[in-house]
Amino acid sequence: MKTSRLSGFYKLSIDERLKIVRDFADLSDEEVELLKTSKIGLDKADAMIENVIGTFELPIGIATNFLIDGKDYLVPMVIEEPSVVAAASHGAKIARVKGGFSTLYTGSIMIGQIQVLTDNPHSAKFEVLKHKDEIIEKANEIESSIVKLGGGCKDLTVRVFDNMIVVHLLIDVKDAMGANFINSVCERIAPFIERITGGKVLLRILSNLCPQRLAIAKAVFDKKAVGGEEVVEGIIKAYELAKVDIYRCATHNKGIMNGVCAVLIATGNDFRAVESACYAYSAMQGFKPLTHYEINEDGDLVGYIELPMSVGVVGGAKANPLARICLKILGVKSAEELARVIASVGLAQNFAALRALVTEGIQRGHMELHARGLALSVGAKGDEVEKVVERMLKEGKISMSKAKEILERLRQK
Numbered sequence: 001m002k003t004s005r006l007s008g009f010y011k012l013s014i015d016e017r018l019k020i021v022r023d024f025a026d027l028s029d030e031e032v033e034l035l036k037t038s039k040i041g042l043d044k045a046d047a048m049i050e051n052v053i054g055t056f057e058l059p060i061g062i063a064t065n066f067l068i069d070g071k072d073y074l075v076p077m078v079i080e081e082p083s084v085v086a087a088a089s090h091g092a093k094i095a096r097v098k099g100g101f102s103t104l105y106t107g108s109i110m111i112g113q114i115q116v117l118t119d120n121p122h123s124a125k126f127e128v129l130k131h132k133d134e135i136i137e138k139a140n141e142i143e144s145s146i147v148k149l150g151g152g153c154k155d156l157t158v159r160v161f162d163n164m165i166v167v168h169l170l171i172d173v174k175d176a177m178g179a180n181f182i183n184s185v186c187e188r189i190a191p192f193i194e195r196i197t198g199g200k201v202l203l204r205i206l207s208n209l210c211p212q213r214l215a216i217a218k219a220v221f222d223k224k225a226v227g228g229e230e231v232v233e234g235i236i237k238a239y240e241l242a243k244v245d246i247y248r249c250a251t252h253n254k255g256i257m258n259g260v261c262a263v264l265i266a267t268g269n270d271f272r273a274v275e276s277a278c279y280a281y282s283a284m285q286g287f288k289p290l291t292h293y294e295i296n297e298d299g300d301l302v303g304y305i306e307l308p309m310s311v312g313v314v315g316g317a318k319a320n321p322l323a324r325i326c327l328k329i330l331g332v333k334s335a336e337e338l339a340r341v342i343a344s345v346g347l348a349q350n351f352a353a354l355r356a357l358v359t360e361g362i363q364r365g366h367m368e369l370h371a372r373g374l375a376l377s378v379g380a381k382g383d384e385v386e387k388v389v390e391r392m393l394k395e396g397k398i399s400m401s402k403a404k405e406i407l408e409r410l411r412q413k
């Protein structure tokens, strides 16, 4: 039975970790080699973006312990920030005590916006609504596997402004993120909309805000495993501050995005798109936290997260072979499953950060893991790195100047 509950995974060597991941995800020798070298190749890079001169590496870490809807996941995370992978694994470990994460998904509906400039917006709205079935039918004449799979334009709404209307096409994009498909549909249908409204179409583009494409996750964090009643109450108080204070809310939500963005990057997804959607979704409710906490009748902490999640498991960006390997490690079969996993990671991440904040503070766990990066950044090489880290921890000061001072002392010997 494959399990993601891997106690002490972080104490293993890279080769030992790779062996576990390889067995978990049935990786081939070539895939393991690619993970080790991270060489996606200049030819592939050159096909992905413009004016390529090289590739840029970031570490891939594996978050352990994730049990989501009864299935075990090892979660690849690509990120430059220390302690994020550790914190996600920690949050997932505590969630596991009461059965892990349970999730919901509201469907893969995105919005395509068509802006129509007109002096008679109410008449334009009337004409669009009158021709609704015809617009939807024409939109779905586009040649695409999305329509063949049962996706495509499902409905439309019209919003009226002073001297324009905006038509919203509600489009099911199935397993794609959807931007290219939606933009093609909007451009295709625009001339017909101009004809029936007598207006002038300007923008034809998706909206990154997708409140009909939500991934929702819930976890019960056992009171004892969290650290007792006082810690549970502390987390509730921390959450309450995020609800009433935009300065705290921004940081609270940033902590969630630590986990969300790391999985988006690992799986070749457009992280700017999801980030933009999440912040807009928070703003829609008056800039509120994206997670919510309550205490249940047993005194356990119950956490919820609700995120707009425009992710895909097909499409252009998956040309990156490392993204394909990460998707294989994750073992997700659809955009829906990926969205459910990402929401769970966001909740684990936020819970672990809040737990650290209301107990010992963020610096102990974070700075210990940050120490290695500091040693490297001041030029420590080989076994100097561990020596600098050890001394910093011993001397109780973890900073760049301390790392530099210790390195200089080491080299003078």
Ligand SMILES: CC(C)(COP(=O)([O-])OP(=O)([O-])OC[C@H]1O[C@@H](n2cnc3c(N)ncnc32)[C@H](O)[C@@H]1OP(=O)([O-])[O-])[C@@H](O)C(=O)NCCC(=O)NCCSC(=O)C[C@@](C)(O)CC(=O)[O-]
Binding pocket: 006, 007, 008, 009, 010, 064, 065, 081, 082, 083, 084, 085, 086, 087, 088, 089, 090, 091, 093, 251, 252, 253, 254, 255, 256, 258, 349, 350, 352, 353, 354, 356, 357, 362, 364, 365, 366, 369
């Ligand atoms: C860092 C920990 C997990 C240590 O926490 P700890 O209590 O020392 O951990 P532990 O020794 O009890 O281990 C518990 C589990 O954590 C994991 N774990 C433990 N250590 C490691 C490690 N070295 N590498 C990988 N995984 C690790 C591992 O899964 C382990 O289980 P085990 O394997 O032992 O059964 C904890 O202090 C923590 O969760 N801190 C939060 C860190 C965090 O949130 N960092 C994000 C950066 S700060 C930020 O950007 C956002 C923020 C904080 O501002 C957001 C906000 O304000 O809301």
Ligand SMILES: NC(=O)C1=CN([C@@H]2O[C@H](COP(=O)(O)OP(=O)(O)OC[C@H]3O[C@@H](n4cnc5c(N)ncnc54)[C@H](OP(=O)(O)O)[C@@H]3O)[C@@H](O)[C@H]2O)C=CC1
Binding pocket: 143, 144, 145, 146, 149, 173, 174, 175, 176, 177, 178, 179, 180, 181, 182, 183, 206, 208, 270, 273, 312, 314, 315, 316, 317
């Ligand atoms: N504002 C924004 O966020 C914008 C983002 N982008 C970029 O657009 C890209 C995402 O667009 P997207 O349309 O998803 O990408 P792609 O066009 O790369 O991929 C989607 C295509 O995959 C094919 N496909 C095969 N199987 C499936 C399936 N099961 N479900 C769905 N599609 C399937 C379909 O093409 P076919 O029918 O031909 O088989 C579909 O149109 C990202 O790279 C993003 O960065 C671009 C513009 C704006």
